[in-house]
Amino acid sequence: MNVPFIDFNPQYQTIKEEIDSGLKAVFEKGNFILGQEEKDFETEFSRFCDVSYGVGVNSGTDALYLALGALNVGPGDEVILPPFTFIATALCISYTGATPVFVDVEEGTYNIDPQKFKEAITDKTKVVMPVHLYGQPANMDEINTIAKERNLSVIEDAAQSHGARYKDKRVGSLGDIACFSFYPTKALGAFGDGGMIVTDNKDIYEKTLMLRDYGRQGRYEHKIKGFNSRLDTVQAVILSAKLKHLDEWNKMRNDHACYYNELLGDGNGIKTPQIQDDRSHVFQTYAVRVKNRDKVVAAMKDKGIGVLIHYPIPLHLQEAYADLGHKSGDFPVSEKIAGEILSLPMFPHMQKEQVEYVCECLKQEVKEVEK
């Protein structure tokens, strides 16, 4: 049996008619840039997140970059983030000229450790950027309390967690600004690149609206030096059709995750995800930890199973960030996780037999490499 890491087609088939007719309408109208459908999707998605405003942009990376821009982050400022994340979380900070300051993650959730965040704050710190990794929210109460005490802004990197909840509040409503990616593999994915900034703050909303569209106020009146970073109408139509099913698809992901947990069990040399009682996990990524990870990955691939590693090298050890002068051992929890983590196939329309096959092979290979 072959099990792909992700299969987009069954999902498309369930909403094909709505997408196809929506796209035809856009093609006929020709309102490709900031069309009404795009504005409608901003409203729909911000409502979904229980916040007042949404600004559609080119990508999750741009969402983070423009959010920092809206807070006037620049050279001389420091922004705190975990090193165990996708590199875009750090790159957007570097683009502004500010310095990314890494803080290690919690062993259980893989999210930023609030106490270590507190210790890393300096007079230059302006923002903390927790990442809700794989789909599980970070410990937002502690992060917000510390941020408030020290007058810092909180930007959620919510690129992997559309629809997740923390104490019954939606991700997107947990900080000052939240940034989403609609990269195709995300829980809410476009058929190309896309992203969104959501916020309850009207000033930030108005500034990001300008920043994503050449700093415009009128058609050819430019108040600030903005960028070209808009979510196109074609992607908005697709995302809008998908958003209606997001909770249902996240539930399907959760069911697969529960089945994975049940079949993989405890004590087989496989660490399954730990979910905190006060939050929900949307399992954009179902990741386990094993010893001899690289050998296990090779063997799983030989058996036709699509597995990936999110992420093999923490950001402080990436060549791109050599200028920060970090070394191995600086963030031991992130380094340990990066050496053991392994993402298994996960998509809403996965079949039970596929989960069973993946578990059977994984258990066998973990035993095999231990010999």
Ligand SMILES: Cc1ncc(COP(=O)(O)O)c(C=O)c1O
């Ligand atoms: C945690 C995280 N932050 C930021 C991004 C950047 O999003 P994008 O690829 O849409 O630029 C991604 C995804 O790629 C991500 O996983």
